[in-house]
Amino acid sequence: MTRDDLVRWRYRLIPNTVVGEILSKPWIDNAVPVLMLAVLLAVFGTLVPNLLTLGNLGNLSQTVGEYLLMGLGLTIVVMAGGIDLSVGSVFALANLVMIALVGWAGLPMGVAIPIALLSGALVGLVNGILVGYLRLRAFLTTLVTLIVVRALVDSLLLSYSQEIGAAPIFSAFWDYLAFGTVYGMSVSFLTAVALAVAVHVVLTRLRPGWHIIAVGGSRRAAHNSGIDVRRTVCLTYVASGTLAALAGVFYAARLMSLGAETGVGLEITILTAVVLGGTSLGGGRGSVVKTVLGVAIVVVINNSLLRFNLPSGSSPLALGIILLLAVAIDVRWVKNKRKVLDQTYVAPTYFELPPLPDARRGAATPYAVNDHLATAEPIGLGLLDGPEDVILDADDNLYTGSRDGNILRLMAPDYTRVEPYVHIGGQPLGLAFDRGGNLVTCVAGMGLYMVRPNREVVKLSDETNRTLFSIIDDSRMRLADDLDIAPDGRVFFSEATIRYALHDWMIDALEGRGNGRIICYDPHDGSSRTVLPRLQFPNGICMVPDGQSFLYAETWGCRVSRYYFDGPKKGRTEVVIADLPGYPDNINRASDGTFWLAMIGMRTPAFDLSQRMPGFRRRMAMQVARDQWVFPNLNTGGVIKFDLTGQVLQSLWDGDGGSHPQVTSMREHKGWLYLGGIFNNRIGRIRLPDADQSWTSQSAYWGAPK
């Protein structure tokens, strides 16, 4: 067994795509807090007896509930890019208001609770007006509110604590708030959980939540897209104040205490919980789940430190240090995650190509490079941007896609007039006319679309069956590439790769893995399903006239294969050409019953060698700037003609790459061969003097036009 065999097996057995794909998931931001919680539970669970027993958890659930309520409020504020330090004071205020109203004034709970909440909302509104509308600094403003409200509470306590505290409270609902349990869980905890779900839904699914995230992500952009930034900011503080007051209500019921220490320093605890969960202080990034995790961590730490009987002050000290760490990790994570992802996403594997056929000028093979295409007559020079595929209709008008998301029509006979035919949005790649004269197209990033003759755009398919255990969601189509239509109307189309979008498609070459697939869309029931998975950048597709099979080209695999979708050989794949000297793209029919194959570039020995050394390519992707990575040589391209036996009959090249360095498609039409190129600014055409001068692809597929 050679070293190459070892490398091949290592990459076959251990998929190295996993790390990059997991890192590209949004939920990966939760990994740090989850890990931290697990470690803490393991450590303190062993050190502190009874920490994880049911009774203790029941006790904790009250604290957790109150913290979580305040944490939710603070999350909303922080997500919008602000900060609210006044939550601790609001908490104390609500506590005082509640006890005063119920105990001293004797108001019923149904009146007292709304008034207590209103007091919190009022403080929040003051914050909101100052920060949101008058645009004061959030930190200083809420710091001032913290002090003012605290002073208010203290002075009220000083004057009235005797009278208020002396009044007894007899209310079943009051006791239920304090001590009632459902399945061992306190009322405050359950309320908090219910509100957490509600806030999560609002933040992720509803318009106000999106506004909050947008404002936090970028005030300027949010303003420009018509969001009322000031109102949104103001309302986040109102929400925060109300939720803090609700926590105060539960606290009042639980302890009935008028101590001057109520809620002192609580803002730091809650802020620690929120930041520890991974909600970014910069705004725009965070979630309720993160806050729940953060609260759990803080409560576990607090509770455990209490049980250690440490000297007073050590618990806030520990929390302070943890807050510092959390902020540091948050900053580093946000800064470096993208970098790590960039470095780890490219996951090359072992791939060995067959020996390189000689295509040098003057070589004895049919591939010998020449300059036939250098003299191609340019069409739409400078007016086109990325004509990947070209097609002509019955009136000889020329259609092609463009990078700005249009299908363009160039009018016969001289093709000097270019008009946008339809705007689709993504870059149209493969094009084909169906029996009814509809233009079916593969649109990068969108899927399979159809344009009716009246220019109506119809989506045919943008989803297929998801592969079991796939990490990235491969049910969506990232890079639908080329298509052809079977006689019964089924559309077979290729998705070049599921790991890269159009702007990164060349990077897929570095991986050497079968990242692409061929999908069948059935118009009879509108369904799509993957028929050939794990192909190496499947690209061109062309129906064989037998109506039972099609040819497809795998670009990075440098081969052309034939797949039988019907008939006696149904489900079988045969390789037609196994060792091309370059990278094939689209396939189309020629008038003499053979096939044209576009070549987007040429194999180079240096890149072929690197395909057999995946570690080399991985390190290159990590260490070298992207524009200096070695790629297939895409500066020389051409067209070759082959038949179903795999015999290559002719080749036409642009040896110096002056006008058609990459040929991605070609279409024969009435004695001309039209050439497209995904990086080109023109379509080229050359005369085919020996071809049938009346042959068109449409009539070959669907019969003579009526």
Next chain:
Amino acid sequence: MIAWLRTRVDSFLGQGDAAVTVPPMDGALSPNTRLDRADLIAQIPTPNDIAQGDATYVSSGNTVYRLGPAGTTEPFRHFAEPVTSLAAQGDRLAVGQPNHILLLQGVTETTLPVPCPTALAFMGDTLIATQGSSHNTPAQWKHDLMQRGSSGAVWQIAPGSPPKPLATGLAWPNGIAITEGGIVIAESWRHRLIRLGQPNPILADLPGYPARLSPAQNGWWLSIFAPRGQLVEFVLRERRYCTRMMAEIEPDNWLAPALSPPKSFLEPMMGGALRTHGFAKPWAPSNSYGLLVRLDARFRPIRSYHSRADGTRHGITAALDMGNRVLVASHGGNAILSVEGDLP
């Protein structure tokens, strides 16, 4: 132990010797198109070195040409082996051959046993020669680079005495400047200029591989024959890839610096070099480049002449100051060019 650890840490973090970063071309080295716009003096295939004695000589392949004032080239002498370097003084001409040096004066011809002479210079009666490598010929410079060769030397050859080494262990010394303060050598693979006998380089971190040095008015001309690039720096650190590449692939198709723009589709392409809209980008990463640098008397760059990735006058191997004009040998451009000398 510490050195071993440092190597490991460096290679993990991509720093120190493992860094693939390349100094940018800015300041005095900011890109321009002066070489592309330079006057064409003579079109000869792969010129290698220029020397001036009683006449002006240009080496190309196995031939040394005499360059007339109007740009005429007449073959001066044809050799059995390729000419690798030239130096002239009065009627004396030193001609480097792959494995020795020929010293021509009138009809006498002396053979000096210095292998791989990459550059020659007269210092009074004495000939100074750089030996690029102990086991590669000058034509095998790519091999020496990929082997990370450092078997070069500098020889002093006084008339009538055997060659005496002035320095050894150099990484492809490729240019000589005789100064009042000593001999300055261009060391290609370490991209720097060193003064013999001094520990610190006098010019380091060049963005390309330096070749010949030649005197200018109150300064020097430094030819840079190929650019450095991140990819090549990376390949140099990938020893297994290097070894296999040298064993399996023709040198023209290596991932390595080159003297000329790509001539064949078999040469590797870096992603940024892709032609879009029928246009080759001048700023594209490239394995070949044209760069001539004017240094002041203290060997600090003050001006430069470029042919960028979309140009053709690449692989500058030698220059010769003629007063108001400077002759430049572009190996990859198959041309002798003339640029304006010291601008007023």
